[in-house]
Amino acid sequence: MIPASTFRGRRVALFGLGGSGLATAKSLDAGGADVISWDDNPAQVEAARAAGLTVGDLRGIDWAGLHALVLSPGVPLTHPKPHWTAELANSHGVEIIGDVEIFARERRSIAPGSPFIAITGTNGKSTTTALIAHVIAHSGRDAQLGGNIGTAVLTLAPPAPGRVHVVECSSYQIDLAPSLDPSAGLLLNLTPDHLDRHGSMQHYAEVKARLVEHSDIAIIGDDDDWCRGIAARLEAGGGTVERISKDHGLTDGLFAEGSMIRQAKDGVVIDLADLSAITTLRGTHNAQNAAAAIAACRTAGLSDDEIRAGLASFPGLRHRMQPVAKKGRVIFINDSKATNAEAAAPALNSYERIYWIAGGLPKEGGIAALEPFFDRVAKAYLIGEAAAGFAATIGAHAPFEISGTLDNAVLAAARDAAEDAAEMPVVLLSPACASFDQYRNFEVRGDAFVSLVSALDDSHMLIDVQNKEEQHG
Numbered sequence: 001m002i003p004a005s006t007f008r009g010r011r012v013a014l015f016g017l018g019g020s021g022l023a024t025a026k027s028l029d030a031g032g033a034d035v036i037s038w039d040d041n042p043a044q045v046e047a048a049r050a051a052g053l054t055v056g057d058l059r060g061i062d063w064a065g066l067h068a069l070v071l072s073p074g075v076p077l078t079h080p081k082p083h084w085t086a087e088l089a090n091s092h093g094v095e096i097i098g099d100v101e102i103f104a105r106e107r108r109s110i111a112p113g114s115p116f117i118a119i120t121g122t123n124g125k126s127t128t129t130a131l132i133a134h135v136i137a138h139s140g141r142d143a144q145l146g147g148n149i150g151t152a153v154l155t156l157a158p159p160a161p162g163r164v165h166v167v168e169c170s171s172y173q174i175d176l177a178p179s180l181d182p183s184a185g186l187l188l189n190l191t192p193d194h195l196d197r198h199g200s201m202q203h204y205a206e207v208k209a210r211l212v213e214h215s216d217i218a219i220i221g222d223d224d225d226w227c228r229g230i231a232a233r234l235e236a237g238g239g240t241v242e243r244i245s246k247d248h249g250l251t252d253g254l255f256a257e258g259s260m261i262r263q264a265k266d267g268v269v270i271d272l273a274d275l276s277a278i279t280t281l282r283g284t285h286n287a288q289n290a291a292a293a294i295a296a297c298r299t300a301g302l303s304d305d306e307i308r309a310g311l312a313s314f315p316g317l318r319h320r321m322q323p324v325a326k327k328g329r330v331i332f333i334n335d336s337k338a339t340n341a342e343a344a345a346p347a348l349n350s351y352e353r354i355y356w357i358a359g360g361l362p363k364e365g366g367i368a369a370l371e372p373f374f375d376r377v378a379k380a381y382l383i384g385e386a387a388a389g390f391a392a393t394i395g396a397h398a399p400f401e402i403s404g405t406l407d408n409a410v411l412a413a414a415r416d417a418a419e420d421a422a423e424m425p426v427v428l429l430s431p432a433c434a435s436f437d438q439y440r441n442f443e444v445r446g447d448a449f450v451s452l453v454s455a456l457d458d459s460h461m462l463i464d465v466q467n468k469e470e471q472h473g
Contacts (some may be wrong), residue, residue, distance in 0.1 A: 001026065001027060001154065004024075004027045004031035004033060005106065006102070007032070011035075011065055012033045013063075013066055013068075014036070015072065016039055017041070017045060018072055020073065024154055027154040027155075028070070029052075029054075036055065037054065038056060038057055038058045069086070073099075077172075078199065079198055098175075099152060101177040101180065103165075105179065106158065110159055114164075114183075115183050115184075115299070116183050117166045117184045117186070118185050119168050119169065120185075120186065124189065126148075126317055127289050127320055130317045131311070134314050134315070135310030138310040139307075142157075142164065144163060147167035169211055181214040183215065184215060185212035185213075187227055188227075189221045189223060213234065216240065218242070219244060220243055222250060244295060256284065256287030256288065256290075259275045259287070261287065272294055272304060272308075273294060273308050286350075318443075319443060321350065324453060324461065327418065330414065330425050331427070333428045335428060335431075336449060341369045342369065351428065355378055356430065357380075357413055357427070357428065357429045357430070358430065359382045359390055361433055363432075366432075367390055377398040379398065379399045379400060379401070381403040381412055381413050382402050383404060383408075383409050387404065406448055414427055451465070
């Protein structure tokens with residue numbers, strides 16, 4: 001845990017006692033703050049009380065004497081309308097912050113020169129964050145992985161010289177971190193997302209840009225107009241910017257050309273890493289993730305040889321295009337996190353011969369948007385409530401069967417893929433659906449897939465079946 005010592009002796013209100021909120025309340029308490037916490041969920045209030053924290057309805061406190069309101073990221077700050085706690089804070093001139101802001105202040109206070117790599121973007125940020133942490137840990141350094149990826153940032157070890165914090169930041173967290181100043185800030189890409197919480201694409205982009213505006217070096221994707229505009233503005237203001245691209249070459253920056261990551265600088269182009277043999281980094285989207293990771297790891301002092309070794313050993317992000325097993329020539333891929341068509345597209349675009357397990361609780365639009373990839377599907381195995389609808393969409397393009405359940409689909413897909421003469425047939429769970437008709441969440445669905453695959457005769461597991469987790473250090 002990181003005790004929030006910069007708030008020692010100050011009165012702080014906190015709203016939202018979920019995982020990160022409870023961790024933040026404990027951090028503030030450990031640091032000596034006078035903190036009072038609340039949540040609309042009585043069970044979470046009781047959990048905080050049981051942990052020895054002071055709880056109380058924030059409607060009845062003296063807001064005039066507060067130093068700050070700490071909000072959990074899921075609580076609306078501005079749109080569609082400010083939460084009632086935000087309205088009370090604004091009316092009393094009380095600063096509103098979140099856990100990433102508290103971390104940034106602690107770092108400046110106790111270890112201002114310690115490496116802090118912060119990552120954001122609409123797509124790919126979790127994989128890039130996990131990849132960076134893995135490469136750093138593989139080199140023997142202390143990598144602390146947290147933030148939006150699932151581990152509350154204030155539960156990590158405190159900032160210290162030689163300790164690298166690798167933190168994924170959502171737009172909600174950035175919005176609550178006004179003084180965010182990483183040593184390396186990564187902005188991968190920007191497409192419309194969460195506009196119900198930000199009001200417009202312009203405001204969403206402005207929030208995301210804050211992560212790189214005060215970073216020592218800004219590593220920014222060059223593949224969309226929003227990011228290009230932010231990079232140009234920072235460069236014009238004298239900022240240090242490293243551009244990356246998965247779509248085209250650059251005269252200055254890191255870019256992908258096929259499976260090769262290259263760097264252009266001062267008219268010279270050099271090869272940095274070949275991804276062709278790294279199954280966990282297949283696809284153009286992963287080329288961008290790898291280029292961003294290389295640039296970030298260099299800022300933490302890693303050599304190119306250390307970075308290449310780390311890339312080659314990356315086990316993949318759990319449930320996201322993760323190779324989990326081999327059976328002969330057949331590779332089994334867990335992409336359970338693909339809960340809609342857009343999220344399933346990268347996986348379908350990354351393999352040539354696919355035995356596709358799809359379905360679940362359908363999202364609006366179904367899988368019609370995936371039609372350009374249907375020629376890669378050797379056969380589809382359709383499960384859950386979406387099965388009939390998906391069959392109507394894919395039926396004119398590829399063979400399919402209504403498997404109904406995941407266990408039926410895994411057995412049938414494994415059998416058919418084993419008979420395929422292709423060099424590397426792939427059994428791909430990329431459902432393009434929510435899981436809630438049959439599973440509690442996509443993680444449970446992905447774990448079920450892993451268990452079913454591990455039970456197949458002669459399957460060679462590529463991950464730890466006991467923990468079903470990749471190690472990031």
